[in-house]
Amino acid sequence: MKTNFLKLSFLALVLFTASCSSDDNDNTIPAVETIKVSNLNAPQTGGQGQPVGGEFTKFSFSENKVVTTDKWDVAFRGTTIIVNGGAKVGINDEPERTGSGAISIVSNTFASVTTFPAATTFAQDGAAVYAIPTGSGNGWYTYDSTTHIISPIAGKVFVVKTHDGKYAKFEILSYYKDAPAVPTGTSLSPFYTFNFAYQANSTTTF
Amino acid sequence: MKFKITFFAAVLFCQISFAQEKDSTTVNKLSEVTVTTGTRTERVLSSLPLPMSIITSEQIVKSGVTRLNEILNEQTGIILIPDESGFEGIQMQGLDAAYTMVLIDGVPLVGRTSGVLDLSRVSVGNIERIEIVKGASSALYGSEAMGGVINVITKRPVKDMFSGSLSYRYATFNTNDISTNVLWKKKKFAANLFANFYSTDGYDLDESTTLQNVEKFNNYTIQPKFYYDFSQNLKLIVGNRFYNQKMNNAAVIESENYNGDAKENEWNSQIKLEHKWNSKIYSEYELYATNYKNDSFLNDENDVLFEEAYYNQWLFRPELRTTFSIANDKLTTGVGLNHETLDRTYFDHNVNFNSQYVFVQYDYNPTEKWNLLAGFRYDNHSEYASQFSPKLAVNYKLSNNFSLKSSVGYGYKAPDFRQLYFDFTNPSVGYTVLGYNVAEDRLNQFEEQDQLLSRVAGISFDKPLEAESSINVNFGGFYKRNKLKIDVNTFYNAIDNLIDTQVVAQKNNGQNIFSYSNYNKIFTYGIEYNTTYSFTKEFVLSFGYQYLIAKDKSVVDNFEEYQYIRNSDLQTIKINKSDYFGLYNRSKHTANIKLAYTIPKIKTNVNLRVFYRSKYGMFDTNGNQILDQYDTFVKDYFLTNLSISKDLTEKVMLQAGANNVFNFTDPNQINNLAGRQLFARVQYNF
Numbered sequence: 001m002k003t004n005f006l007k008l009s010f011l012a013l014v015l016f017t018a019s020c021s022s023d024d025n026d027n028t029i030p031a032v033e034t035i036k037v038s039n040l041n042a043p044q045t046g047g048q049g050q051p052v053g054g055e056f057t058k059f060s061f062s063e064n065k066v067v068t069t070d071k072w073d074v075a076f077r078g079t080t081i082i083v084n085g086g087a088k089v090g091i092n093d094e095p096e097r098t099g100s101g102a103i104s105i106v107s108n109t110f111a112s113v114t115t116f117p118a119a120t121t122f123a124q125d126g127a128a129v130y131a132i133p134t135g136s137g138n139g140w141y142t143y144d145s146t147t148h149i150i151s152p153i154a155g156k157v158f159v160v161k162t163h164d165g166k167y168a169k170f171e172i173l174s175y176y177k178d179a180p181a182v183p184t185g186t187s188l189s190p191f192y193t194f195n196f197a198y199q200a201n202s203t204t205t206f
Numbered sequence: 207m208k209f210k211i212t213f214f215a216a217v218l219f220c221q222i223s224f225a226q227e228k229d230s231t232t233v234n235k236l237s238e239v240t241v242t243t244g245t246r247t248e249r250v251l252s253s254l255p256l257p258m259s260i261i262t263s264e265q266i267v268k269s270g271v272t273r274l275n276e277i278l279n280e281q282t283g284i285i286l287i288p289d290e291s292g293f294e295g296i297q298m299q300g301l302d303a304a305y306t307m308v309l310i311d312g313v314p315l316v317g318r319t320s321g322v323l324d325l326s327r328v329s330v331g332n333i334e335r336i337e338i339v340k341g342a343s344s345a346l347y348g349s350e351a352m353g354g355v356i357n358v359i360t361k362r363p364v365k366d367m368f369s370g371s372l373s374y375r376y377a378t379f380n381t382n383d384i385s386t387n388v389l390w391k392k393k394k395f396a397a398n399l400f401a402n403f404y405s406t407d408g409y410d411l412d413e414s415t416t417l418q419n420v421e422k423f424n425n426y427t428i429q430p431k432f433y434y435d436f437s438q439n440l441k442l443i444v445g446n447r448f449y450n451q452k453m454n455n456a457a458v459i460e461s462e463n464y465n466g467d468a469k470e471n472e473w474n475s476q477i478k479l480e481h482k483w484n485s486k487i488y489s490e491y492e493l494y495a496t497n498y499k500n501d502s503f504l505n506d507e508n509d510v511l512f513e514e515a516y517y518n519q520w521l522f523r524p525e526l527r528t529t530f531s532i533a534n535d536k537l538t539t540g541v542g543l544n545h546e547t548l549d550r551t552y553f554d555h556n557v558n559f560n561s562q563y564v565f566v567q568y569d570y571n572p573t574e575k576w577n578l579l580a581g582f583r584y585d586n587h588s589e590y591a592s593q594f595s596p597k598l599a600v601n602y603k604l605s606n607n608f609s610l611k612s613s614v615g616y617g618y619k620a621p622d623f624r625q626l627y628f629d630f631t632n633p634s635v636g637y638t639v640l641g642y643n644v645a646e647d648r649l650n651q652f653e654e655q656d657q658l659l660s661r662v663a664g665i666s667f668d669k670p671l672e673a674e675s676s677i678n679v680n681f682g683g684f685y686k687r688n689k690l691k692i693d694v695n696t697f698y699n700a701i702d703n704l705i706d707t708q709v710v711a712q713k714n715n716g717q718n719i720f721s722y723s724n725y726n727k728i729f730t731y732g733i734e735y736n737t738t739y740s741f742t743k744e745f746v747l748s749f750g751y752q753y754l755i756a757k758d759k760s761v762v763d764n765f766e767e768y769q770y771i772r773n774s775d776l777q778t779i780k781i782n783k784s785d786y787f788g789l790y791n792r793s794k795h796t797a798n799i800k801l802a803y804t805i806p807k808i809k810t811n812v813n814l815r816v817f818y819r820s821k822y823g824m825f826d827t828n829g830n831q832i833l834d835q836y837d838t839f840v841k842d843y844f845l846t847n848l849s850i851s852k853d854l855t856e857k858v859m860l861q862a863g864a865n866n867v868f869n870f871t872d873p874n875q876i877n878n879l880a881g882r883q884l885f886a887r888v889q890y891n892f
Contacts, residue, residue, distance in 0.1 A: 052715060091659075109770065109778045128660045135709055135718050142831060148635070154778045154829035155770020173776040181774045182827070193776070 032197040032206045034110070035064060039177055040192040042076035053092035056082065061160065061168035061198040070098040073162040078190055079141060079150060079175070083131045084163040086124025097124075099163025103131040105139075106157045110171045110195055113157045116204045122161055132158065140172050149183050150175040162198075169206060170196035243309075243337040243357040245569060245579065246346060247529050247536055255579050255601035255611040257680050257695040259736070261336040263361070268802065268813045270849035270863045270885060272375060272383045272404070274328035274336075274358065280815055280847070282750025283340065283734040285796055286325070287878070290824065294878045295322035298354045299340055299678075299697050300730030300756035300792055305353035305619055307343070311360055311445060313476050314350070316521050316546075317498025321622065327449055327472065329427045331373065331385035332400035334361045340734075341697060342617025342678035345581045345597030346540075346565055352617030352676050353699070360431060360445075361398055363391035370892055375861075377885035381406040396433035402426060408454075409880040411873035416458055419877050425451035425470075439482040447474040455502050460634060464512050468502035489528040496521050517550040519623075536569040538581075548623045552630040554644060557623055561587040577601040579613075589626065589643075590673050593618050610683045617676040617699075625671065625705055625722040637717040639707065642671040645721040649711055652719070661711040665723075672724050676701040682734075689740040698731040700759075727759035728789060744804040751797040756789040761832050771828040771836055778829075787823060787833040793842070795820035809853040813863075817845045824875065840875045844868070849885075861887040 037059075045054040058072030059065070075082050075095060085101030088094050102122035106113050123131045136143035140158070141150045152172040160168045172194045173179055176187035183189075197206050239251040244258050251258060261277060271277050278296060279286040288294045295303025304321030307314055308328075315323055336358050343351040370388035377383075381404075388399040405424035412419075431445040449472040457464045479491040500517040525542030541564045549556040567581030579599040586592045599613035621642065628641040629648060640648050646667040652658045682695030706725035709718045732754035740746045761768055765783045773779055796819050803812045821839040828836055849863030862885065869882040 046715070050715065107766070107770065109780055112780075135712055137831070138709070142829075144825070151829050152772070153770075153831070154772040155780070171778065173772075179776055181776065 032199050034195050034197045036173075036193070036195050037064075038179065038193045040066065040076065040194070042078065042190045042192060044078035044080075044190070051092060052078065055093055056095055058084075058095065061162055061170075061196055062164075062166065062200065064198075070096070071163055073099070073101055073160055073168065074103075074158075074170075076190070076192055079143075080130070080134055081132045081140065082125050083160065085161070086131070087126045089125050089130060090127055100161070100165055101163045102161040104159045104161075105132065106159055106169075107155050108157055109155065110157055110169070110197075113159065113169050114206050116167055116206075117159055122159075141175065148185065149187075150189065151183075166198070166200060167206075168196055168198040170194050241337050242312075242359075243355055244339050244343075245536075245567065246312075246527060246538055246540070247569065249569075252684055252686065253577060253601055253603065253609065255577055255599035256613050257340040257611075257682060257697070257734070259338050259340075259693075261338070263334055266330050266333060266336075267889075268811055268849065268851055269815070269847070270375075270813070270851070270861050270887065271847075271865070272330060272385075273326045274330055275325035276865075277330055277336070278325065278338075278356065280798065280800075280817070281338065282736050282798060283752045283796070284338070285793075285819065287791060288876075289320070289322060289791065291320050292877055293319050293322040294324070294326075296325065296356070297791070299699055300732065300754045300789070301353035301699060301701075304622075305350065305617075307347055307351040307355045309355060309357040310447065310474065311476060312357060313474065313492070313494040313496070313523070314347075314521070315472075315474070315498075316496055316519050317470075317472060317500070317517070318622070320624070327425075327451070327470075328358060329383075329385065329400075329402040329404065331402050332360050332387045332398065332429060334359050340695070341613060341680050342595075342597070342615035342676055342699070344593070344595035344617040345583050345615055346567065348561075348563060348583055348585050348595070349593070349618060349620040349673070352619045352674070352678075352701075360400070360429070361387070361389055362431075362433070363389045363396045363398065366391050366393065371889055372892075373887060373889040375885055375887035378883040379407050379409050379880065381883070381885075383887075391433075394435045396435075398429075398431040400427070400429040400431075411871055411877070411880075416463055417456055419873075419880070421454035421456055423451060423453035425449065441480040443476070443478040443480070445474075445476040445478075448472070455504060457504055462506060464504040464506055466502060466504040469500070471497075471499040473497045486531045487528065488531075489526065492523075492525045492527070494521070494523045494525070515551040517548075519546070519548045519550075521546050534571040538565075538567040538569070540565045548627075550623075553623075553627050554629055557627050559587070559589055559623070561585055575603045577603075587620060590620055590670055593620075593673060593675075607687045608683070608685050610681075612681045613679070615678045617678055619674045621671045621673065621705060621722070635717065636713070636715045638713070638719045640710070640719060640721045642667060642722045645710065649719065652711070652713065657713050657715075658719075659712045659714050662709055665708075665710050665721075667721075671705065671722060672703050674701060674703050674705055674724075691738045693736040694733065696731070696733045698729070700727070700729045702727050704728055728757065729759060730754065730756040730789075730792075744806065746802045748800045749798070750800075751795070754792055754794055754796070756792040757786065758789060758832070761786060768830045768832045768834075771830045771834060773828070773836070781830075781834055781836065785835045787835055787837070790824055790833055791822055793820045793822045795842075811851045813849045813851070815847045817847075819843055819845075840872065843870055843872070845870060845879075857891050859887075859889040859891070861885075861889070 042057040044052050046052045056075035056077045058067050058075040060067045061073050072084050083101045083103050084097055084099035086097055102124045104117040104121040125131050133139040140156050141152050143150055157169055157171050174193040176183040176189050177191040179193040180187055199206055240248050241251045244254050244256045266277050275286050278284050285297050286294055296306050298306050308323055338356050340354045343355045347355055368390050373385045375383040383404050385402045390397045403426045408418045408420035408422045410418040427449050429447045434442045451470040453468045455466040455468040474496040477493045481489045498519045502515050504513045506512045522545040527540040530537040543562045546559040563585045565583035570578040582596040584594050595616045597615035601611045603609045626641045626643040628639055631638045677700045679698045680695055685692040703724040704726050705722050707720040708723050710721045711719040735751045738748040769780055770778050771781055798817045801814045820842045823833040823837050823839045827838040846867040847865045848867050851861040853859050865883045871879055871881050
């Protein structure tokens with residue numbers, strides 16, 4: 001009897017394990033899809049010596065669109081990018097942070113960023129601090145004071161903890177309309193083109 | 207590209223193979239040349255332990271060029287190129303224009319724009335020779351001589367004479383050059399009087415734009431120099447130079463046209479006493495003053511004043527030098543002081559620099575074969591830390607035909623007025639650039655006026671801005687046999703504390719405030735090769751080549767920060783460290799071939815020079831902030847200059863030719879290359 005029980009238990013275990021693994025195979029988390037967003041317009045008012053203002057253009061990675069609700073993840077205005085997490089930086093026309101978003105800046109190619117960075121590397125906006133630092137060479141772009149061209153720094157991938165605690169990664173490709181390979185003084189800005197991938201599942205990889 | 211290199215290699219090979227043939231026909235001996243810039247005493251060029259070259263007045267005349275920048279541009283290892291701001295300056299051993307000191311008769315020119323001296327200010331009509339010392343020369347000349355020294359030496363009458371020349375040259379772009387030079391000496395009095403007038407319509411590489419590449423301008427130079435010999439042992443020299451230029455000033459700002467004038471005025475005055483105490487002691491007492499002034503304005507379309515700018519720099523410098531001859535050796539000592547002032551637009555007030563210095567040099571000749579040059583200079587300065595600049599150089603003569611030389615020197619360049627006192631806010635964009643010494647106060651002011659968003663953490667201005675410094679090493683050799691002359695030099699420069707701009711704060715308008723800081727380290731190394739072969743007295747061929755590597759040390763050390771680039775599809779890719787090309791505006795290969803052919807029968811001289819510059823990059827084009835192999839480069843190019851001179855009579859010379867014969871231009875990328883310039887000149891000698 002004892003032996004039978006052991007045998008049965010063993011059989012059950014084998015069956016269970018087998019069924020588990022077959023379930024796993026069916027439920028593999030699909031590889032995240034890289035989506036390109038083109039010409040996201042993020043105008044600002046003022047500038048050139050005048051106070052900068054205007055509504056931020058808010059973007060949601062899960063909805064893959066510009067939103068006007070509080071459920072945004074990152075928002076753009078001119079060259080400034082903010083995240084839906086932390087506190088107000090202290091600039092004009094700034095939206096409330098209602099989410100728990102944060103950003104980690106990773107140096108790599110977009111495709112090679114496959115695991116989430118350590119939690120300690122994520123930063124939020126705060127008084128006079130940006131999660132993505134502003135200014136030429138500090139955050140996502142460089143500014144050429146001769147040609148006045150804004151160029152996204154290559155290999156800067158931003159891993160975003162979204163407003164509701166999911167993860168996405170994005171890389172900015174261009175600041176100009178229709179993403180010309182070589183922008184000129186007449187190229188229209190600010191029109192963001194960026195790649196992003198959104199991980200809807202609870203996992204630690206893209 | 208491959209073809210071009212093969213071509214040069216072929217020419218080089220020809221020279222060597224020709225050289226190996228023993229020629230029994232008349233040997234054209236290359237005469238010994240005496241120079242002064244390397245040691246501040248007279249020395250024979252070939253035995254000097256320093257990398258040095260000269261340009262003779264004959265070479266200048268035969269080349270048919272008229273300004274200093276043009277003749278220097280034809281020398282191996284020297285290239286005159288526009289920097290990022292478009293100002294044309296000299297690059298030597300891979301170092302920028304700010305690091306070469308330019309002297310006229312041993313005293314320096316001032317008046318630099320963004321560190322660049324405009325060498326087209328100097329006319330070459332009265333030049334005896336130009337001496338070029340490459341490598342750190344701060345041990346004798348102090349700041350600015352970190353990359354080298356160029357000394358323009360004017361003609362000096364040595365025996366009783368009255369001679370001179372009158373010359374007129376007309377060239378493309380309605381360019382006129384009229385020069386006259388008189389050399390006169392009678393017993394104790396002597397004089398060299400030079401006058402030049404130059405005018406041009408400038409040139410325009412892109413007719414569709416309102417602005418020309420170079421606007422119309424004219425200038426004149428008057429350079430009288432007087433000599434009085436109190437005795438054989440006491441001689442007085444009084445030299446003056448006046449230069450005045452007037453140029454059309456034009457600008458397009460936010461599609462509005464603006465027009466005005468830009469005027470430059472320069473004055474140099476040198477009083478020197480040459481005093482021979484006895485056969486062992488010789489002194490020179492020198493007083494030098496110079497003033498460079500620049501005034502410009504722009505009016506808008508309604509003739510209302512839009513912008514005015516001025517720049518007014520003075521340098522006052524007394525110096526005393528004494529040379530003691532001790533057996534075969536020479537001890538040279540010098541003491542002097544600099545008083546410099548600058549008043550300009552974007553400076554809060556008139557600023558002053560004061561410095562005192564001493565230098566000592568021992569020229570030691572223990573045996574026939576060895577020559578040792580050891581020296582140092584000590585500069586005490588009012589605005590930055592004192593500098594001690596030592597130098598050691600050795601020449602070893604293996605035989606009369608062959609010598610090896612090496613030198614090690616320290617060079618430095620003091621922070622200039624702009625880096626310390628600039629206070630400029632761009633009116634249309636709104637960014638601000640502040641000099642290091644005024645930055646703290648101005649930042650506090652911005653803060654009080656509520657214009658400041660944040661200051662960059664960790665940046666303070668407590669410690670004074672340090673001088674840029676360099677270690678320079680040269681090793682080379684000199685070989686001369688029969689008709690062949692070869693000069694080779696390898697060089698290495700390591701520059702520390704390079705001063706560059708960085709962001710120090712952000713303004714509420716979203717723009718940055720920049721200031722200067724001791725930023726990074728760069729190094730350059732390479733080899734320079736010069737050879738001349740005289741087939742006959744009438745036919746001389748020379749070849750020059752420089753290989754250059756110039757890199758930023760922080761890029762080499764931290765390449766991970768620069769390894770991602772953006773391709774033409776805007777996707778990021780990863781590159782290797784070996785893909786790093788180096789600093790902007792440096793070509794790996796520069797070369798020249800010069801051919802001088804004289805036809806005695808018809809008293810005609812043909813002078814053909816071909817110059818090559820390999821590809822280089824002016825800025826990062828793929829998003830990693832450095833120049834790598836995948837960036838867009840300015841393509842390599844050849845330039846050809848030709849001049850033909852004919853002595854019509856003893857006194858009259860005719861000359862015609864063309865600079866840039868094949869009309870090479872690259873309007874989008876090279877703004878200082880005008881197209882083909884034909885010229886004709888007539889010179890009357892008396």
